Amino acid sequence: MGFAIEEMQRPDWSQVRAIYGEGLATGLAAFMMTPSVWKVWDAGHLSLGRTVARDENGRILGWSALAPVPDN
Numbered sequence: 559m560g561f562a563i564e565e566m567q568r569p570d571w572s573q574v575r576a577i578y579g580e581g582l583a584t585g586l587a588a589f590m591m592t593p594s595v596w597k598v599w600d601a602g603h604l605s606l607g608r609t610v611a612r613d614e615n616g617r618i619l620g621w622s623a624l625a626p627v628p629d630n
Contacts, residue, residue, distance in 0.1 A: 561619055566608035571596050573618040574610065 566574065575596075581587035593599065607624035 559613060561611045561613050563609050564612055566610045566621060566623065568596070570610050570618055570621075571599075574621045575599075577618065577621060 575593045578587075578593040582591055582593060585591075594602075602625055604624040604626060607622070609623075610621045611619045613619055
């Protein structure tokens with residue numbers, strides 16, 4: 559199976575959120591249980607460094623995004 563790494567776009571959010579939710583459901587991914595809504599997630603992540611791995615059919619297989627970290 560082939561895939562391409564592409565810049566994440568706003569329409570990708572529904573697939574990204576589903577994958578994010580699967581990870582959160584394990585209880586190992588973060589301290590929250592459900593993924594936030596787009597507006598909250600978008601505000602908490604940098605606009606650069608958002609990528610998706612997309613298969614030949616357009617399905618998102620995985621994603622990554624950068625978030626700021628306090629410098630103190």
